Amino acid sequence: MDITFEHVTHVYGRKTPFEKLALDDVTIRIPSGSFTSIIGHTGSGKSTLVQHINGLLKPSEGKITVGNFVIHAHEKKKDFKELRKQVGFVFQYPEHQLFEETIIKDVCFGPMNFGISDAESTKRAEESLQLVGLPASFWHRSPFELSGGQMRRVAIAGVLAVRPQVIILDEPTAGLDPKGREEILSLFDDLHARLKLTIIMVTHNMSDAANYSDQVIVMDGGKLLLAGSPKHVFLQEDLLRKVGLDIPETMLFLNKVLDKAGSKDKIPAFTVDEAADAVIRILNGVKDHV
Amino acid sequence: MFNLVIGQYVPLDSYVHHLDPRSKLIGVFLFVVIVFLANNWLTNILMILFCFAGILLSKMQLSYIYRGLRSILLIVLLTFVLNLFLASGGTTLFSWGWFHVTTGGLTQSVFIAVRIMVIIVVTTLLTLTTSPIEITDGMESLLNPLKKIKMPVHEFALMMSISLRFIPTLLEETEKIIKAQAARGSDFTTGSLRGRIKAIVPLLVPLFVGAFKRAEDLAMAMEARGYHGDDGRTKLHQLKWSWRDSLLISALVLLALLLIFARN
Numbered sequence: 001m002d003i004t005f006e007h008v009t010h011v012y013g014r015k016t017p018f019e020k021l022a023l024d025d026v027t028i029r030i031p032s033g034s035f036t037s038i039i040g041h042t043g044s045g046k047s048t049l050v051q052h053i054n055g056l057l058k059p060s061e062g063k064i065t066v067g068n069f070v071i072h073a074h075e076k077k078k079d080f081k082e083l084r085k086q087v088g089f090v091f092q093y094p095e096h097q098l099f100e101e102t103i104i105k106d107v108c109f110g111p112m113n114f115g116i117s118d119a120e121s122t123k124r125a126e127e128s129l130q131l132v133g134l135p136a137s138f139w140h141r142s143p144f145e146l147s148g149g150q151m152r153r154v155a156i157a158g159v160l161a162v163r164p165q166v167i168i169l170d171e172p173t174a175g176l177d178p179k180g181r182e183e184i185l186s187l188f189d190d191l192h193a194r195l196k197l198t199i200i201m202v203t204h205n206m207s208d209a210a211n212y213s214d215q216v217i218v219m220d221g222g223k224l225l226l227a228g229s230p231k232h233v234f235l236q237e238d239l240l241r242k243v244g245l246d247i248p249e250t251m252l253f254l255n256k257v258l259d260k261a262g263s264k265d266k267i268p269a270f271t272v273d274e275a276a277d278a279v280i281r282i283l284n285g286v287k288d289h290v
Numbered sequence: 291m292f293n294l295v296i297g298q299y300v301p302l303d304s305y306v307h308h309l310d311p312r313s314k315l316i317g318v319f320l321f322v323v324i325v326f327l328a329n330n331w332l333t334n335i336l337m338i339l340f341c342f343a344g345i346l347l348s349k350m351q352l353s354y355i356y357r358g359l360r361s362i363l364l365i366v367l368l369t370f371v372l373n374l375f376l377a378s379g380g381t382t383l384f385s386w387g388w389f390h391v392t393t394g395g396l397t398q399s400v401f402i403a404v405r406i407m408v409i410i411v412v413t414t415l416l417t418l419t420t421s422p423i424e425i426t427d428g429m430e431s432l433l434n435p436l437k438k439i440k441m442p443v444h445e446f447a448l449m450m451s452i453s454l455r456f457i458p459t460l461l462e463e464t465e466k467i468i469k470a471q472a473a474r475g476s477d478f479t480t481g482s483l484r485g486r487i488k489a490i491v492p493l494l495v496p497l498f499v500g501a502f503k504r505a506e507d508l509a510m511a512m513e514a515r516g517y518h519g520d521d522g523r524t525k526l527h528q529l530k531w532s533w534r535d536s537l538l539i540s541a542l543v544l545l546a547l548l549l550i551f552a553r554n
Contacts, residue, residue, distance in 0.1 A: 084472070
């Protein structure tokens with residue numbers, strides 16, 4: 001399911017004193033099966049952008065295509081159920097959406113809404129809960145007895161149980177401890193690799209964006225500023241800084257090393273391993289010169 | 291989606307804005323009583339003129355006033371039509387079957403429509419020119435004498451300001467949860483009545499859970515900052531009664547006297 005935005009503009013509160021241009025003529029393509037990260041300063045339009053993909057927001061101008069589903073501006077009321085079945089959305093702090101008496105029932109809520117039979121829903125719910133690593137002993141308890149991290153897993157399972165082709169993540173790791181973050185992100189990385197799901201992640205963490213994605217989209221003031229591979233995007237340090245963003249910490253560290261070695265080079269390295277290798281190369285290089 | 295005009299305060303620099311909230315509250319209360327004195331054309335025109343004077347002095351754009359009126363326009367229209375047919379007196383202008391429109395009925399319905407509209411205009415003016423905090427401060431101060439008979443006036447005012455403060459927050463939260471559940475295939479807008487009522491549960495439960503959690507956090511934060519109730523609590527913004535406030539009350543008394551003389 002390729003996703004394309006063509007000249008999409010979104011205005012909040014049109015014709016009121018609070019009118020705000022949230023998206024300004026955005027054209028972008030997100031290929032099927034890719035892992036795309038969207039970064040940008042607070043209020044840059046990241047969340048607004050992704051909420052168009054499953055019809056939670058409708059464009060004021062322009063056109064959005066998700067697989068065979070087309071959303072035009074100025075369109076009459078439309079049934080988005082078929083689209084939402086294909087596009088799962090994990091909101092920021094998704095644990096706030098839990099409501100059922102038991103965890104398993106809550107996870108079944110999505111599939112049952114999309115008309116999947118009780119037995120099949122339960123089967124999918126159990127699979128999803130196993131996928132997010134919540135032991136079976138929990139399944140028949142109330143979701144409100146869980147810890148924050150566990151609640152988030154349940155909420156994510158609730159989205160996975162629908163078996164969407166595309167998953168949108170709006171800051172999925174906000175407020176989690178480092179271990180929880182790592183687990184959630186590798187879960188989606190694994191789904192992406194194994195089931196070829198398209199993952200779109202809104203994040204404030206440059207390292208996460210660099211490490212997991214094939215494509216990074218940079219938003220600024222409702223406009224698309226930059227899009228491309230992590231290497232392409234994070235080598236443009238000055239531009240990123242100008243819009244209040246940063247580069248991954250590994251690159252910050254390498255910049256310092258390069259600086260002290262008297263080099264003006266930039267090396268894209270996103271993992272600690274890559275950074276370590278780069279340091280060795282720099283040190284050897286320096287030795288060679290001396 | 292939620293373009294409610296709650297807390298529609300518009301900060302400007304005007305005579306009405308600088309009034310003490312207490313005098314504005316008393317003023318609105320007096321005005322609502324005085325309105326019922328008007329019973330002929332002259333007195334109703336006086337009420338309307340008074341309203342316009344208030345709007346002029348507040349430097350408020352008429353469009354904001356209209357937004358306050360718009361929500362009750364239907365009610366005004368309905369009472370107008372009902373009165374038109376039901377009130378009698380004077381000569382008959384028009385009749386159709388059982389319905390008779392009389393001159394007496396017509397003037398009566400105009401007066402009642404004017405009455406409702408001027409009341410809405412002054413209360414809108416109050417909320418447009420006074421921040422919710424000022425209103426609760428004023429209320430608390432006005433109700434102070436009730437403390438003598440052990441009424442929890444301070445707690446009441448606190449509850450009011452906290453509720454006002456959290457209305458926008460809760461609306462935002464509601465919108466978020468609606469979106470989250472819609473993404474999971476829940477449908478709030480179409481389907482049978484039964485289906486729609488069932489779709490409310492996944493909205494209400496998280497909303498209540500969130501509200502309770504927020505209340506708990508707020509209570510904790512207040513305690514951490516040493517809140518201990520009313521005893522010995524001082525205020526950052528002291529209310530001051532000035533010549534302006536006396537002027538407003540005098541104007542209202544004058545209006546009342548004028549109406550008493552001019553009414554039938």
